Structure formats: structure tokens, C-alpha cells
Amino acid sequence: MAKPTLLLIDGNSLAFRAFYALINQVDRFLSHEGLHTNALVGFNNLLDGIVDPFQPDLALVAWDAGKTTFRTEKFDDYKGHRDTTPSELVEQFEPLRQMVELHGIKNYQLPGFEADDIIGTIATKGAAAGYAVTIVTGDRDMTQLVSDDITVWVTKKGISEVDHYTPAMVAEVYDGLTPKQIIDIKGLQGDTSDNYPGVAGIGPKTAVKLMKEYHSIPEMYERIDEMKTSKQKEKLIAGKEDAFLSRELATIEVDAPLEISLDDLNYQGIRYEELVPFYQHLDFKAQLVKLANMGYVIGEAGSTDAGETSVNMTNTELNVRELTVTNLSAIEELGAEIDFYLELDGENYHTAAPVAFVIGNEAHGYFASRDIELLTQRTPVNQILNDDQVKKNVFNAKAMIVALHRLGITLKNVNFDLLLASYLLDTNDNQNDLGALAHENNFFAVKTDEEVYGKGAKFQIPEMDADLFEHLGRKAFAIGSLAQPLFEKLNEHAQLELYETIELPLSFVLADMEITGIKVDAERLLQMRSKLTERLSELEQRIYQQAGHEFNIQSPKQLGVILFEEMGLTPLKKTKTGFSTSVEVLEQMTDVPIVESILMYRQLAKIQSTYIEGLLRVIHGSDSKVHTRYLQTLTQTGRLSSVDPNLQNIPVRVEEGRRIRQAFIPREPDWIIIGADYSQIELRVLAHITGDPEMQAAFRDDQDIHAATARRIFGLADDTPVDAEMRRKAKAVNFGIVYGISDFGLARNIGVTRKEAKQIIETYLNEYAGVRKWTEEIIESARELGYVETIAHRRRYLPDIKAKNFNLRSFAERTAMNSPIQGSAADIIKIAMINMNKILQERGLKAKMLLQVHDELIFEAPASELAELEELIPSVMDSAMQLAVPLKVATHEGKTWYDAK
């Protein structure tokens, strides 16, 4: 019969290991109460990974009881050079003990002794009593306890993996020595972290060699006369006292006066019910998801934790039925508010196929079906979605609007969008998965798509109706359950107006723009492609000639070898993986012909692959248009982003690339493209929120802001002309201020020394004193509140604002300055878009808004509407929000996007 098992865990060493394994992110592991949890997370993983599968008969976690032990009495400098334990770890010790207890394991400590000694004593007793003993620790010195009955598991790098030390393993690692001899090795070599000396001049190699010959320190000194006279012998004689003392200090006590016996150590098993509130307290979402999946009831978080949403939820039965033609009428009884979700087989809702849908609410149950005809035909489902009296709760309203539009259905009266609300509450939670987002919001009765469908090649919608409908029902239930609590949070954040009057209406406007799409002249692109193909192959041949052989020009690695090894050029910059070959580097070596060729090749290859070929791939055959998707819940600042294709980074700065815009054309031959852009919107926002009188005056007088700034920072009179170079530098400084300036960044950008840059910034902040005051205040406020806000109360949390790491903290400080500016500009253009769409409809204009590129809007319109739109568009855009300075908008029009300049 197998021996009973005894598991002994070295609490202290593992807590330290866990803490330092995640020290870089120590400020990211914070509970809602501000408790650091990095060591707790690591320790929890360890308990789950080791104890749970182990299922020992007896178990104990041993802790140190304080600084004074029998070792400090023998050697008062023992562990003397240790830094004090960081407070971020100290505060975790008490919850660590609670966690151990909830895992069914006894904690124990004993004044005067270290955790090691408790473990040594119990291990010895356990082995004698016939137990198979396993010790888990982060301290390799504990391997001195290894025997046939005692195995020691020592954590490797991090804490997730362990080495198993048996007597054979010890012999292997210590070159044939026995576990007991580890004490003698430590006695000779000492230990810097525990701060005991060993014999001066004896290191690990010599120690092992000596012990192989003399076996132990006492035996060595008995036989010291056998040793030939040598420097080493002198050192050993001089260090005799240290050797014996160090050996004693290194020896783990195996007979400590414990007040407990083996009978007290029965392993109790995990107390799941009690772990739920414990994990909730610590915000261990992943663990809670696990418990919910095991069927444990998660709920009432809010009753004890102020500030946390209270969502009463269970993992018990959910009422989901299949919807069929025979029970369709049940839909009519759902009432005034329903939850709806349509599942697609891909993320691009312009093209993905509808798979199934669910509709219902908690009161009346949920109805799901794979039969999309139950939507498309004239059915109660269709009618409810279209009914502007029935409130709809959804996840990603824009996706639903577009997908339903493809099915001929108009979605009306969206009340709650889980995705949008979560994003506004905390832009860091910008997960696109409904389940994951629900978990973030403390709702655990739903799985993630990855759990149910798998990912990548394994993606598979369940074939069983019951499985699919259960998942969809839970998705709808999650949406419905989170509506109220998230509305409450939006209200607490003063974000209801942002949600109701900006973001939710914007979803409809964006859906409209995406559905409209923009026409692309594929013929034009094909012409460009063939011309480029020719030029590229000529360039390619020339580059091969200049290099002396063929290579992959598109490989930075191979190019680096050619330039910096074969041709012997001096590398100016390195990346993580090798030499940098970026434009800013290559532009400094254009006297070398091959570099010139490569820069040209790169430029053209980019146009060819990303823009010409990339665009051709996404033109819809049905209407010759591209239909981008604007991601409304991605950026940290409130801007939109654009994908499939990205229409916000079509070339404009360089003529060759700019011609791509010739392929973007209006949908009718006699129509035109109109572009309208805000002038200096971010600097105007800066002038507004900083309240700086000088900068505001410059904008009120409609001055050239960069020239005005140049006069100030270079000390010129008001009417002095500003040369191009000064204006360029002033412009860079203005940009720098918006980005959250640093002297280093400015210096690099305008090519002056760091000292000069510092001086320029200083002058700038003296001239624009309101800007200085604001930058100081916004950082201070971010520290106090943990977040910054835009004019429309869009919020960005900055957890790193208090980080000890300089880089993380500096980044957070720059972000604190930049986000309110970039984000407020985003607020403004979003309002303008909503107003614009509305007024185009009201006036019955045929013009359509097609694109948004952060500070500009692109329209298509019949030429006949041009005169009206040239008035209307700027007036709507510049009145979107009333600032302390005027907003200025310019328009341009032409036959193509290229010509609208």
C-alpha cells in the first residue's frame, strides 16, 4: 500500500518569490480597495497547481514569526543586510494566511524559529512516522533535508515550475555530494543574502572540492594536518571559527519545540463557498469565473463592498427555449424591454453570415433559433426590433444595426449597449468578448466565446442546439442583467449624457457611414499597380547590383547585414533584435547610393502592398465600394479607429502615395467629394482647457499659432516676421505640449541639445503660464483621482501614475496631459458628426457623410448641393461645442478624394 502523504509549504520564501516574480507589475495588481495582490495571485496559482492535484493526507504552510530567531542570538548580523520587506508585500501576509486556510491547509509559525525550522522538524517527524514527505519552497538550501522519505520541490524562475529534488538529484546538482553536505558547503562559502560569512576566500567550486575529499567541516579540521601547506590551508585555518558558525547557521533545525503534532495537520480540502467572497474581495476575476463554472453561486458582492456593482446572479437554470414557427407568438408577450443578440460566424459584420439569434428577457425567458428566416420574414421578432416603443438591450449596437440592416431589418430604440457602456466606464476593459466583459463587470453566469466556440483553426459553432442556445441565452441574460448596474455606474461617473447624447447616437451615425461605404475605382488602382510593379522590379535589380548580390530587401535583418557588415556603414541605432534600418536612420546616410534606392523601394512597396493590393482585396463586388468598420470602443482616448480597410491612414504627405486618393470617387458620376477639416483643433482645445489668456487671444485674433509661439519662445516683437526654421521649431514645441512634453523628446525631434530643448520648454511655459499651471494640476488630479477626463467626461484611468518605475510613471504623466486634449477633440468631432447626419436628413439633402479621419470629415454629394454644403458643413462643425476660442473649419472639394485638397 502507498504511504500516506505529508505536504509542507514554505510560506515565506514562496510569498517573496511570488511577489518578486510580478514586481514589475506590482501596481497593476490592485484590488478595488487598493490592496496589492501580486503575491496573492502567484500564491493562489501555486496552491491551485500543487495542492489541489496533490490531495495530501496532511498539509501545513509554515511562516516566519519575526526577525529575532535563535540564529540572530548566535550571530547578531544574521540576515542583517536585508532590505526591509516592501510594504506592498507586508500588507499581503494576512490575506495570504486566510487564503491558505480557505484552501483547507493549516498555517503555523513559532517565535524564535524560521519557517525552515518548522518544516525541518515536521518533515523529520513525518518521515519517522511513515509518511512520504514533500516540501515546497523557493529556497534551494532546503534540499539539505532530502532523503528517501523527503522530496524537496524548489521553484525555478518565476514560481510556476518546480524542480523535484531527490537524493539522486542532489548528487547530480552538487557533483556527487549528499544532502547533509549542503550544510558544509554553505558553511564554507557563506551566504550573502542571509549575510553570514563562511570562510573568506572560499567559493562554491573550492567548497565542493574540499567536501568531496574531507566529507564535512568537522572532519576536515580534524584532518587539517594532512593538508599540504598552501594559501588555501591558511585561509581555512584563519576562517575556522566562521566556518563552524556559518555551518550552524545554515543548518535547519529538525527538533524545534513545536506546539503542534502531525494529528493537527489533516488536509481539509478547499472551502469553495468561502473562497467566493474572498476572491471577490481581492477582485480575482479569473478564479471567480472558475468557481462559477463549477456551479458556485456568485453574488451579493455589492452588499459588503462599497463601490462594487451588486449583481445578484446564479449559475442555475436559465429559461432558454427554441423559437419555432409554432411558438412565435410568445415573442409578442415579452413586454416593453427586451435583450437581443445576433450571432455571426466572423467579426466583420459587413460580410459574416448570421448563425443564430436570441431574444427575450429575464421575466419571460429567452427564445433562440438558428432559423434566420424568423427574423427576415414578417414576424413578431422583426416587428419588435423595429418598434420604437420597445427598448432593446444589446452588445455592440453598431454591429447589430449593420448586420440587421443586411437582413432588411431596422433596429430602433436601443437602450443599453453593454460593449459601449463598459468602454465608457473604463477604456481598459475594451474586450470585444461579451463573456469576458461580463466577468469584468462581476457577472459570471456566462462563458466567453473562446470557451464555447474555441479559437483559430478550432473555431466551431456547437452543432447541438441545446449547447448553442444555452450560450446565446446566457449572453442575452448577461446583457439584460448588467443594464441597470452599468447605468448606475455611468451616472456615478457623470457619463450618462456622454452615453446617451454622444456615443449611442454615434453608433447609428457610424453604422450609416459604414453601410454607405465609399466607392473605389478599381481600374485606377490596377493601372497604378502595373506601373509600380515595373518601377519596383527596376529598383530591385539596381539594389541587387549595388549590394553585389540578391537578398530580401524587405527583411530588415538581411538589409542590416548588407549595410552594416558587408558595406561597413556605421549603425546609428539599434532595435531589440539588431540594427535599425528605419527611415530616420537611413536618411542620415543618403550619400550611399544603395540607401537612396532602398528608401525609394520601401516607399513604393508600402504603397503597392498596403494600399493598392490591400484596398483591391476589400472592394465589395456588389457595389464597387469599401465598407470600413469604425472601432468605437478601442482607443484609450476616445478617438475612433478604422479597420478592414483602415481608411484613416490613406497616404497624403508624399505625392506618390497621395495619388491613391484618386481611386476614391463619389458613387455617381456627377457627384463630388467634399472634405472638411478642423484647423488646429487640439491646440484650440488646449487653449480652452488651460484657460491660458495668451494662447486664447492668439486664436481669437486668428493668428498663425505656430508663428505666434515662435515669437514668444524666441523673444521677437509682435510684428517681426518669423523665419521658416523658427516656425518649424515652434510647431514642434506646440506638438510636444499636446503630447506631454519632455526635453528629451523635443530635443530628438527638432535636433537641438537636450539642454536647449529644456530651455525652450521653460520659456514656453513662462510665456503660456496658464499651460504650465494646467499641466501641473492635471497630473496632480490624476494622482488623486486615478483618472483624467475630457470635456464630455470621457474618462481614462492611469494606474501607473503612482508607479515607482520611472518610465511607467512618466508615461502616465504624459498621458494625463495628452488624453484630455486628444479626447476632447474626439468629443467635438463626434458631436459634429451626429449633428451633421441629422441636418442632412432634415434638409433632405442627398449628400452622405462617408469618412472620419480624427479632425476631418469626408462627404460625397451631387455637385448641385455644393453651394449649400460649403456653408452648412463648417457651420455645423464649428458650433459642435462652445469653447473659449473659436473653432475653425476649412472645406475642399473635387472629383476624387485626391482633388478635395
Added chain:
DNA sequence: TTCTTCACG
């Protein structure tokens, strides 16, 4: 998947 490069505001 991660890195580098380069397109935009």
C-alpha cells in the same frame, strides 16, 4: 505570435 517598419491624425 512578435517584431519592425511605415502610413495617418
Added chain:
DNA sequence: ACGTACGTGAAGAAG
């Protein structure tokens, strides 16, 4: 002493 300008997406190479 640290080692940075802010916000994005796509393509191609290489692990």
C-alpha cells in the same frame, strides 16, 4: 540613474 514624445492599423519577416 532611469530612457521617453500622443493615438492608431497593416504588411512582411522571422521565431
